[in-house]
Amino acid sequence: MKRWLAAVLAASLCGCTAVAPYQRGYLARDDMAFDPSPGTARALEKTYSAKEAASGGASVGGGGCGCN
């Protein structure tokens, strides 16, 4: 029982940790963005949609039927 408890306590001390609200400046950095260049990504997405004749494949629901 004690060994099991020690293992649980030890496991609780490592692994994933929550980012405190006041530490989110690290996440707000430009190089932490999911897409570091939103303008270029938007242009590429538009070109891709035009070439494939279907929009919304990247993130938005809907297809090329013009019904969304």
Place this chain on the structure above:
Amino acid sequence: MGRLLAVLAFLAISQAAAAVEAGGAAPVLDMPRLDQPAASVALAGLRGKVVYVDFWASWCVPCRLSMPALEALYREHRDQGFVVVGVNKDVSADDAKRFMGKVGVTFPLVSDLGDAAARGFDVKAMPSGYLVDRKGIVRKVHRGFTGETAAELRGEIDALMKEPS
């Protein structure tokens, strides 16, 4: 084995700091000033004044609203013994200074690079503000900031200013 258990339990418990809420004493903190790191602001040194400890950052969108509102409250009440202490939570002091270039304030700003102040108060949201009375007791906690917060805060400051030190 028992000793190991005790150490692990202590470490597990010590990771969870207790949040400062209304009615609790403000933590004893001494924080370097943002503009002059050699100088510092000690909360204990402000005993006798009504203090609003505000945690802010340049990346915190509601802080664009809170900082001008706090500056207005500070200018309005500072002669009666009210002070705002702005605790900056930017990773880089340059980001804070750039933000201050747009939203200039005259109340003291301090940095908290080691997170001692944020951990001391156990800040749960950005911005967070702690209204401390003349005796060093936290009387109100504001998490987030809207126009309503500013109006509430004005009333709370007025009430605390009337209390004896």
